[in-house]
Amino acid sequence: MQLIVDSKSIRRANNGNITGKICLEHEGIFFPDRDWNDFVNIILNWWLEGLLNLLSDETNGAEFSFMDGSFDFFIKKDFDDKSWLIEFRDGKAMINSNNQKLDLISFVQSSLKESNELLRFYKKNNIRNAEINKLQMNYTNLQKFIAQLDF
16 A cells, blocks of 8 residues: 655645645555545644554554545554554445455555655745644654664
8 A cells, every 4th residue: 555645736725724635545546536635744644653653562453534524544453464454434434345454564664755755845845834843753753663673
């Protein structure tokens, strides 16, 4: 599964809120939609914190939400074979009929790559706010944690 953030779509509203296209691609399917527009910094902050919690064994499962709409996905540990499973949901209804295997490290790496590209875009365009500062901190924390793992 890959995270996709389109930095060319980033827009800053008069109130300072930043939105842009953000979605997931899993086995050729885009979730929630290829052109989904949402609050990218807020979402990425939630997700990077959630990924760090999963990797550090602080939790066996985590919900990853979008701000707009009722879409989310849930990642949980499969204790039978020590792998990770993912469920895509619209509200509380599962979109996929069964739990699908997830390469969590690949998704973490994709999330770090997209976050880094977004942070570079902000720096290049001199865009700053508290959510961006938090994104930089969460990016750095997850990157440091991943560097310590042996895989």
